[in-house]
Amino acid sequence: MTATQNGAPARRGRPGHSVESLLGVAVAVFNERGYEATSMDELAVRLGVTKSAIYHHVPSKVELLRLALDRALDALFAVTEHPAATAGRAIDRLEHVVRASIGVLAAELPYVTLLLRVRGNSEVERSALQRRREFDRFVTALVRAAEHEGDVRPDVDPAVTSRLLFGTVNSLTEWYRPGGGLSADDLADSVVTVLFTGLRTRS
Amino acid sequence: MTATQNGAPARRGRPGHSVESLLGVAVAVFNERGYEATSMDELAVRLGVTKSAIYHHVPSKVELLRLALDRALDALFAVTEHPAATAGRAIDRLEHVVRASIGVLAAELPYVTLLLRVRGNSEVERSALQRRREFDRFVTALVRAAEHEGDVRPDVDPAVTSRLLFGTVNSLTEWYRPGGGLSADDLADSVVTVLFTGLRTRS
DNA sequence: ATCGAGACTGACCGTCCGGTCAGTAACGAG
DNA sequence: CTCGTTACTGACCGGACGGTCAGTCTCGAT
Numbered sequence A, B: 001m002t003a004t005q006n007g008a009p010a011r012r013g014r015p016g017h018s019v020e021s022l023l024g025v026a027v028a029v030f031n032e033r034g035y036e037a038t039s040m041d042e043l044a045v046r047l048g049v050t051k052s053a054i055y056h057h058v059p060s061k062v063e064l065l066r067l068a069l070d071r072a073l074d075a076l077f078a079v080t081e082h083p084a085a086t087a088g089r090a091i092d093r094l095e096h097v098v099r100a101s102i103g104v105l106a107a108e109l110p111y112v113t114l115l116l117r118v119r120g121n122s123e124v125e126r127s128a129l130q131r132r133r134e135f136d137r138f139v140t141a142l143v144r145a146a147e148h149e150g151d152v153r154p155d156v157d158p159a160v161t162s163r164l165l166f167g168t169v170n171s172l173t174e175w176y177r178p179g180g181g182l183s184a185d186d187l188a189d190s191v192v193t194v195l196f197t198g199l200r201t202r203s
Numbered sequence C: 001a002t003c004g005a006g007a008c009t010g011a012c013c014g015t016c017c018g019g020t021c022a023g024t025a026a027c028g029a030g
Numbered sequence D: 001c002t003c004g005t006t007a008c009t010g011a012c013c014g015g016a017c018g019g020t021c022a023g024t025c026t027c028g029a030t
Helices: A019-033 A040-047 A051-057 A061-079 A090-107 A109-117 A123-148 A158-174 A184-197 B019-033 B040-047 B051-057 B061-079 B090-107 B109-117 B123-148 B158-174 B184-197
Strands: none
Touching: A019 A040, A019 A051, A019 A061, A019 A109, A040 A051, A061 A090, A061 A109, A061 A123, A090 A109, A090 A123, A090 A158, A090 A184, A109 A158, A123 A158, A158 A184, A158 B158, A158 B184, A184 B158, A184 B184, B019 B040, B019 B051, B019 B061, B019 B109, B040 B051, B061 B090, B061 B109, B061 B123, B090 B109, B090 B123, B090 B158, B090 B184, B109 B158, B123 B158, B158 B184
16 A cells, blocks of 8 residues: 555545645634634635635535534543543542643644634534533532542632633633743643642742 | 713704614624624614614724724723732732722623634724733733742743733633622632632642 | 704615536546 | 546625615704
8 A cells, every 4th residue: 555755545636635734724714813704715825726626625614613623622522531530639630631631722722722712603613612511511520529529729619710720721722832932731830830829929 | 951861961863872882782792793703784683773873873893893892901901000000019919900800801891802802803903902912011010020029939930920810810701790699809809819829728 | 843963764885705516637547 | 548536726606794875764952
């Protein structure tokens, strides 16, 4: 069996964009301009082809969105099945989920960014929102368990705590850029330090 | 001089919507559907008038956006001029700015929400982003000063700290709803507790 | 009753947008 | 070379969108 440089199987016929390369560009433009504000023509220009060529690979604009959102959601849900997220003290599982989520966010930044901006305008967006809420419930349960085990301060409502936690993590998409001198691990250290042990040196 | 119930001066001619009531509905719909995905016809239906009526009050769709963004930005910048934000130990000024920003966020929730979703698609959006960055610089300077005064842990970069701080505060627009049993002050207490003194009860 | 002022309607315009389709170009295999 | 396969083009369609405009309606004031 022959193979191309990147390890993909050799394809017959005229070479061109793959769904993957198309998706990469699409997500980048969606994040720049916003999904609704991006036209298929604009996408085509960025790809160096005509609008029709896109429809050769993908049936609709919203399907492009679905592929992107699924990618982010799959990566996020994979975290909830890590051994370190399912066994041990709840506080440690929580810390692991936070760190691993930041890892996913850094590794799949454009896809996660897009996911966090979805508003529910189509069926695709609504089902993505539903899966996000499922992830939220997982985290909230973790916070609740950690409080039950006495490792988390009891004076803040667990529902509020989990929202603050993932509000902070999610807000990273607004400014964090990999390759800018701050590694994902260092970033995770900073986030965990601030959220788990606080900013102040004295009260 | 005659006056209406709400204290506004009596106007001549046929009564109808004011720019203010129009703006309120517009911002609500912009937040639901997204600015780009909202059509003027949709806005008109929600107002109970025709599209043309909107153009009687406002020259364009983007002008509606500008009015909304300015409202949020003006409220936010007012915070930076509070006495408690300009005098005293930096850590205390920082805490005040965080608390006051949460107050603004709660009081002007729809406007602040819209502001935080702007992506820079028009000149109006770009200048709003620029004013936001100005606010960010104010906060970063505060964190830097607090670290200089020895009140903030030195092992996290001030630029990162300030982004985490306001990432957390800004993420509140994603879930906080006034009147849901959690007051803005209680919310501010929770945020300040988690961020400034940390989540853990023991290390 | 009249009049001026402000609020609003309904028909319309040019443009852009998502999507379609019939045909064509560029490859690998034989 | 031929043939099947895949990638792509260019012209086109119907609908929606932001915005315009000439006229109409409904008030308060006099």
